Amino acid sequence: xxxxxxxxxxxxxxxxxxxxxxxxxxxxxxxxxxxxxxxxxxxxxxxxxxxxxxxxxxxxxxxxxxxxxxxxxxxxxxxxxxxxxxxxxxxxxxxxxxxxxxxxxxxxxxxxxxxxxxxxxxxxxxxxxxxxxxxxxxxxxxxxxxxxxxxxxxxxxxxxxxxxxxxxxxxxxxxxxxxxxxxxxxxxxxxxxxxxxxxxxxxxxxxxxxxxxxxxxxx
Numbered sequence: 001x002x003x004x005x006x007x008x009x010x011x012x013x014x015x016x017x018x019x020x021x022x023x024x025x026x027x028x029x030x031x032x033x034x035x036x037x038x039x040x041x042x043x044x045x046x047x048x049x050x051x052x053x054x055x056x057x058x059x060x061x062x063x064x065x066x067x068x069x070x071x072x073x074x075x076x077x078x079x080x081x082x083x084x085x086x087x088x089x090x091x092x093x094x095x096x097x098x099x100x101x102x103x104x105x106x107x108x109x110x111x112x113x114x115x116x117x118x119x120x121x122x123x124x125x126x127x128x129x130x131x132x133x134x135x136x137x138x139x140x141x142x143x144x145x146x147x148x149x150x151x152x153x154x155x156x157x158x159x160x161x162x163x164x165x166x167x168x169x170x171x172x173x174x175x176x177x178x179x180x181x182x183x184x185x186x187x188x189x190x191x192x193x194x195x196x197x198x199x200x201x202x203x204x205x206x207x208x209x210x211x212x213x214x215x216x217x218x219x
Contacts, residue, residue, distance in 0.1 A: 004029035025084030081165035110138035171201035
């Protein structure tokens with residue numbers, strides 16, 4: 001078996017679905033966490049200040065498999081999902097999972113703009129402008145798309161009748177929204193549908209213990 005080292009900042013963020021996949025697969029890995037100040041974006045340990053320069057593309061997370069480094073969260077998650085059996089049961093399910101991830105990444109651009117403006121202490125007027133003009137429209141579309149998918153599929157999962165990495169990515173994002181008090185929509189049933197989905201994924205027998213004991217990061 002290869003050795004795995006997953007490096008990311010000290011929070012859930014883009015690395016959390018990969019961590020979940022390791023626990024689902026029962027595969028040991030080194031969970032390397034870099035302390036970071038969320039308001040400034042600066043690495044907190046001076047000895048690690050140049051750490052981004054050492055990463056492929058200058059970004060994290062990075063997954064090291066023996067001596068090979070893989071960057072970009074979607075590539076990491078897709079690789080692990082295929083290795084551990086959570087990519088989908090056939091090519092069509094794999095394509096569905098990929099399409100849901102792509103859609104989520106489009107939305108995340110708007111979400112991160114609002115989140116970072118808040119965390120970095122931008123003026124309230126600026127945060128509110130981003131929220132109303134960029135984030136809220138994207139959020140409503142996100143809720144509508146994924147609540148409709150769950151309503152059609154009936155299995156409690158986004159793809160087919162079993163857990164895929166798409167469930168992990170969407171559920172963890174919903175958890176972040178809920179903890180920040182941002183899981184809201186004018187159609188209450190959509191929020192209820194998404195909340196029940198997130199709770200179902202987090203109650204998975206192979207994830208429940210990890211989620212209860214995982215470090216409490218800033219994001």
